Amino acid sequence: MSVIETVELRKTYGRLQALKGVSLRVEKGQIYGLLGQNGAGKTTLIKILLGIVGLTEGQASLLGAPAGDANARRRVGYLPEDHAFPGYHTGYSLMDFYGSLYGVPSAERKKRIPETLEQVGIAGRMHYKIKTYSKGMKQRLGIAQAMLHRPDLIILDEPTDGVDPMGRAEIRDLMAQLKDDGHTIFLNSHLLGEVELICDRVAILQQGKLVREGTIAELTKTKGTFVLGLLAGQTFPTDAVAQLGFTVRKLPDTPGHVEVTLPDGQTIEPVMKLLSGQGLTVTHIVEKKQSLEDVFMTTVEGAEPGVDRGRRRRARPVGGGE
Numbered sequence: 201m202s203v204i205e206t207v208e209l210r211k212t213y214g215r216l217q218a219l220k221g222v223s224l225r226v227e228k229g230q231i232y233g234l235l236g237q238n239g240a241g242k243t244t245l246i247k248i249l250l251g252i253v254g255l256t257e258g259q260a261s262l263l264g265a266p267a268g269d270a271n272a273r274r275r276v277g278y279l280p281e282d283h284a285f286p287g288y289h290t291g292y293s294l295m296d297f298y299g300s301l302y303g304v305p306s307a308e309r310k311k312r313i314p315e316t317l318e319q320v321g322i323a324g325r326m327h328y329k330i331k332t333y334s335k336g337m338k339q340r341l342g343i344a345q346a347m348l349h350r351p352d353l354i355i356l357d358e359p360t361d362g363v364d365p366m367g368r369a370e371i372r373d374l375m376a377q378l379k380d381d382g383h384t385i386f387l388n389s390h391l392l393g394e395v396e397l398i399c400d401r402v403a404i405l406q407q408g409k410l411v412r413e414g415t416i417a418e419l420t421k422t423k424g425t426f427v428l429g430l431l432a433g434q435t436f437p438t439d440a441v442a443q444l445g446f447t448v449r450k451l452p453d454t455p456g457h458v459e460v461t462l463p464d465g466q467t468i469e470p471v472m473k474l475l476s477g478q479g480l481t482v483t484h485i486v487e488k489k490q491s492l493e494d495v496f497m498t499t500v501e502g503a504e505p506g507v508d509r510g511r512r513r514r515a516r517p518v519g520g521g522e
């Protein structure tokens with residue numbers, strides 16, 4: 201049984217199609233990342249799973265039950281995006297309130313609240329009012345709230361929003377620990393470097409459609425591009441290598457080095473044989489990797505990874521319906 205499953209899931213808000221037939225599956229024990237530009241439909245998908253909004257067409261299930269089922273919902277912890285916990289609560293009293301809503305017995309809450317706040321690093325401030333907390337501390341409290349009742353599935357919408365780099369690393373460690381303890385984590389995040397470090401699988405939504413899905417290794421795998429360098433003074437036999445069906449590109453920034461892309465299903469072996477047959481010495485060989493950010497940018501923009509980063513920095517129109 202999958203922890204989350206959607207089949208051809210569609211959601212329309214009036215005339216806007218927020219989800220246009222999304223099918224995905226999250227298995228127990230995975231950390232699963234849902235990526236997409238602003239307005240791609242990530243939060244809508246989460247809200248459907250939790251029964252906060254209804255679906256328009258298709259299917260969605262959570263822990264084997266139809267989306268929104270109250271029993272399944274009790275086994276889920278949820279950190280919403282842009283949560284606003286009342287400032288008059290202390291960290292402790294907020295956790296106590298949520299714990300009682302989740303049905304955690306009072307004696308158990310007394311034990312678990314300090315433990316959980318310790319895990320997210322704010323136990324020292326648990327008796328201070330939330331209005332005195334920094335953004336990062338509120339975010340840690342939100343994560344603690346989502347973990348308190350030891351849910352099977354933890355859904356985190358932008359968990360590291362406003363958290364400093366050290367804190368983000370701590371939250372990554374915490375997620376890894378939760379996974380080791382058998383929890384499943386479903387994560388929305390715009391921080392692709394973090395997602396790459398922590399997630400087992402990733403789905404990319406674009407304007408309500410699922411455009412890529414797979415493990416990090418599957419998604420970041422290149423078609424097979426190597427950077428090769430020869431001994432100083434030797435010339436790379438570009439034409440001969442191209443005749444074997446490889447694509448060769450000179451690298452102007454690193455003289456004497458070339459980039460060789462393999463044809464489908466080929467290895468670098470024939471190139472190495474040709475070079476050694478011509479008495480050439482390879483001093484440098486590295487397989488190029490692309491980052492998840494490159495994959496994301498190529499997927500959502502159709503742009504070449506690594507080019508025109510200046511353009512990327514400028515605001516892009518947000519995604520949405522047609």
Ligand SMILES: Nc1ncnc2c1ncn2[C@@H]1O[C@H](COP(=O)(O)OP(=O)(O)OP(=O)(O)O)[C@@H](O)[C@H]1O
Pocket residue numbers: 213216218236237238239240241242243244245281519520521
């Ligand atoms: N209650 C609503 N009524 C009308 N349109 C909505 C509603 N909620 C979301 N939308 C629209 O649905 C689309 C998807 O929104 P959603 O919040 O799911 O995106 P998202 O991927 O979570 O974006 P972000 O990264 O900005 O949080 C957007 O075009 C948004 O404007």
